[in-house]
Amino acid sequence: MDTLGTALQAADAGARVAGIAVVRWVGPRKDVRTWTGAVVAKRECEVVDATLQPTTLAVWGYDKVVELGKLLNEVISYTGRASDWRGRSLNADKIERVRCDELKRRFFAPGLQAYLSTKSCEARDAYSVTSALPRDSSIGADALYRSSAFVATYTQALPKAHVLSRNPSPLKLAEAIWGDVSKRRRLRVRLKKHAWPLLAKLARNYSSPRIGEIYKKTISAEEVVDATCAARFVVGACRPIVPRAFFGSKRNERRYYRAIDAFLRAGDVGGRINGRRLREVLAESHITWTHADRARRPASDLRAARELLETFCLWVLTDLALPLLRARLAAFPSVAGVPEYRSRVAWYAAEANALEGSEHLQRVPREAPRPPRSAKVRGVPKPAGGVRLIQALGRRGAGQRAPGAACLHDAVLALRVEARRRPELLGCAGGGADALWRALRQARDRNYEGLALDASGCFDRMDQRRLVDICAAALAHDSYRIHGGRRASIDDSKGGLHARRTRLVTRATLVGALQAHCLDHHTVAKCRGRPRFYKQVVGVPQGSCASSLLCDLYYGAFERDCLGRFLQSSCVACRVVDDTLVLGEDVGGFLDAYAEAGPRRNILVTAAKTHATVPHPLLAAAPAPRLRFLGLDVDAATGRARRAPSAQRRRRLAARLGRPSPRAANVAGRVRAALRARAAPLLLDAELQTLDGARENLRDLFTAAAVAADSAVRALRPSSAERLRSDLRGAVGAAFAGYLRARRKANLVASKPRLSRHDFVSAARTAFSSSEALRPFLGGEWWEE
Structure with a gap:
């Protein structure tokens, strides 16, 4: 050298x-x-x-x-x-x-x-x-x-203490991760190289017999599983898999599993779960996003520790807890917002039986050619028992092949334009919730008879050929100009390509798309790992963007042809899909005509779900003074309706609003949301001509807002009274300002009745003071400006 x-x-x-x-x-x-x-x-x-x-x-x-x-x-x-x-x-x-x-x-x-x-x-x-x-x-x-x-x-x-082998133990890996948590770049490498593969390996290698033992201990052999037992099973299965060292402290682990348990018992487990929803769940769980004493670590380390723990907790919930749950149980969001769990094996058998026993779905033979397009079908439990088959459809539909660049979404837009121009095409279904309140106002204090009618198998019984003819007759123009949205092509399998420019779609193309949807619809379901194809031979599939509109057009034609004499003279009717509310002097004759003409168009009356205030031989239930219609208690004699009290609704409100320590701002926010949702349809009615009707609607509006915030108010502390009064005054002022903005946006003329601020304050005072939950928190002059 x-x-x-x-x-x-x-x-x-x-x-x-x-x-x-x-x-x-x-x-x-x-x-x-x-x-x-x-x-x-x-x-x-x-x-x-x-x-x-x-x-x-x-x-x-x-x-x-x-x-x-x-x-x-x-x-x-x-x-x-x-x-x-x-x-x-x-x-x-x-x-x-x-x-x-x-x-x-x-x-x-x-x-x-x-x-x-x-x-x-x-x-x-x-x-x-x-x-x-x-x-x-x-x-x-x-x-x-x-x-x-x-x-x-x-x-x-890395220091020698943090240089890991290629297959580190969970404890050493957790110590190394928390040791270099302040080095964000190194932390990402560590998680990518070691943490996520190790946890995935732990989840894969966790023996099925052990999970089976935990499942047998926590869940019985019944088909319907209680949400508490399902949450206990998931938490009990996750604890042996996930190393405690990854949470940084026992306190974090305890509170995190408590949050998962609450989420599985009162969360939207059956629906789609995105990152924002998961972060809200974790934020509500009061987990401390630090693993060390705040005074002993710099702020940058605490921030990195919070990010690490949040990322890790999201992974445990999405990649471990929910897959363990769905491997054994089927989760569905119920009407009350509380998830409903069923045994996976029993539910698959129920879905297979529903498909094989279905009258509107016909199984395609295996030797037949495979359809190029098909929709996936899944089952949803009915409240009264049974399975409702829902098909996931995109904008293109699941027909064989529509001509040109047509898609189902374009046909729906064109039909909506025609229904808006000619409301008689929809029969009693035009206007939705506004039509219901308008019908109740017309029947106010007239001592009418009432009928709440339910049609059997609405989507599954419609005549397909007749439906296509009705839709073709409704399309009165040769072409329709459609702007934006999604434009489907023949080779598109995801539902459509972006179309930013205005396009011209001919009537023949739209009719072809409707024919492909109604006459050539196919669906697919997996049975024992193999796909089975079914063709819709009767009715239209549930789950598409066109189902409700096609149903309204079909039933609208039936009401115009067979029930017109009742609707034009003595009865006031409102229909939402297949549920119809009829108020008039001859509801018995209406029911007779409905039952007589309906079978010719595959429209049948469900006697068990149909109720009336008068006796009738077709009805199984005895007459009742009030009717239950879409969650409302309707008094036919006075034309007034109130929301029906139910235990499910109280549980739903508790799940959405109930927190360990709710704040007054949450209550006021709930009130503000209820006012915003119902203000425009109730107060800007085109048929409204009197101030008395507007003030009555306003009182109903504030009453509904007070009921919506009832469960959250009950959990407030007395010290929150002043803040609650201030927030409620702000909510009333915001509602009045939103009403003025909506009025200007609707270009209402000065001759239309205009509500004043005093009307809003008076309605809020009456509604909030009548609430048993709000009354203790409100003083004598809380509503004064």
């Missing part, structure tokens, strides 16, 4: 030196080469080691001597002019930070071993010399690699 080192330092600029030397820069890097046959500038470099073989490569660093082939997760930064091992030049001003495996791939030949040196010459004894790959003949001559002035710095070497 002395001879070669002396020769290097004594050599003039431009001299060629035999052999190779590893140097550390001490001066300018001009004309400094470090490979075989390189030119070394005099007194501008210091010899570190000259014992390396010509086929060995070295990298300069400043921390420690580590063999590059053994580095796993460290990050190396380099700067300066460099060229990779293929001779491709890099920008001289480029500064990058790369992982060691990326560094090896970009700058070194495959299989070559490189070393990191220190700034001290005494560390040369730590080098280990090994030979690399044979010379690459494609480069040629004695220069194995082209000359380079590459400078690398080993910047983020």
Whole structure:
């Protein structure tokens, strides 16, 4: 080494030196080469080691001597002019930070071993010399690699205590992760390389017999499973899988599992769960997102710890807890907002029986050609028992092949335009909730008889040919101009491509799309791992964007042809899909005509779900003074309706609003949301001509808002009374301002009745003061401005 080192330092600029030397820069890097046959500038470099073989490569660093082939997760930064091992030049001003495996791939030949040196010459004894790959003949001559002035710095070497093996234990991995939580880049590498694969391996290797034992202990053999038992099963199965060290503390683990238990008992488990919803669930669980004392760690470490724990908790819920639940149970959101659980095996058998016994779905033989498009079917439990088959349909539909670029969504838009121009096409269904309140106002204090009628199998019994003819007759124009939305193509399997420009769709194309949806619809269901195809032979599929509109058109034609004499003279009717409310002097004759003409169009009356205020031979139930219609108690004699009280509704409100310590702002926010949702349809009615009707609607509006906030108010502390009064005054003022904005937006003329601020204050005072939950929190003059 002395001879070669002396020769290097004594050599003039431009001299060629035999052999190779590893140097550390001490001066300018001009004309400094470090490979075989390189030119070394005099007194501008210091010899570190000259014992390396010509086929060995070295990298300069400043921390420690580590063999590059053994580095796993460290990050190396380099700067300066460099060229990779293929001779491709890099920008001289480029500064990058790369992982060691990326560094090896970009700058070194495959299989070559490189070393990191220190700034001290005494560390040369730590080098280990090994030979690399044979010379690459494609480069040629004695220069194995082209000359380079590459400078690398080993910047983020892990301490020895944190250097993990390739298969670390969960405890060591958790300690290493929390140990370097302040290094965010390193933390991401650690999670990607070790944490997520390890947890996935733990979840896969968790033996099914152990899960079966926990399942038998917590859940009985019944088909319908209680939500408390289902939550207990999931928590009991997750505890042995997930290492406690990952939560940072026992307190975090305890509170996290408590939050999962509450989420599974009162959450939307059966529906779609996105990241925002999960973060809301975790935020409501009061988990402390830190693993150490706040006074002993800097703020950056606490922030990184919160991010790590939140990410980890989201993973446990989405990739472990919910898959464990859905592997054994089927989850469905019930009407009350509380999930309903059923045994997975029993539910699959019920779905298969419903498909095989369905009258509107006919199984396609296996030897028949496979349909090019099909919708996936899934079962949903009915409240009265049984299975309702729902089909997932996109904008294109699941027909064989619609002509041209037609899609089901375009046909629906065109039919909605025609229904808006001619409301008589929908019969009694026009207007939705507004039509219901309008019908009740027409029947106010007239001592009418009432009938709440339900049709059997609304979507599954419609005549397809007749439905297509009705829709074709409703499309009165030769073409329709559609702007935006999604435009489907024949080769599109995801429901449509973006269409930003206005397009012209002909009537024949829309009729073809409706025919493909009604006459050539196919659905698919998996049975024992194999797909089975079914064709819709009667009715239309539930779950598409067109189902409700097609049903309204079909029943509207039936009401115009067979029930017109009742609707034009003595009866007031309102229909929502297949549920019809009739108020009039001859509801018995209406029911007779309905039952007589309906079977010719596959429309049948469900006697068990039909109720009336007068006796009738077709009804199974006895007459009742009040009718239950869409969650309302309707008094036919007075024309008034109130929301029907039920235990399910109270449970739903408790699930959505009940928190360990609710705030007054939550109550006022709930009131504000209820006012916003119902203000426009109730107060801007085009048929409204009197101020008395508007004020009555306003009182109903504030009464509904008070009922919506009832459960949250009961859990408030007495100290929140002042804040609640202030927030309620703000909610009333915001409702009045929103009413004025909606009135201006609707371009209502000055002759229309206009409510004043005093009307809003008076209605709020009456509604809130009559609430038993709100009354203790409201003083005598809380409503005064």
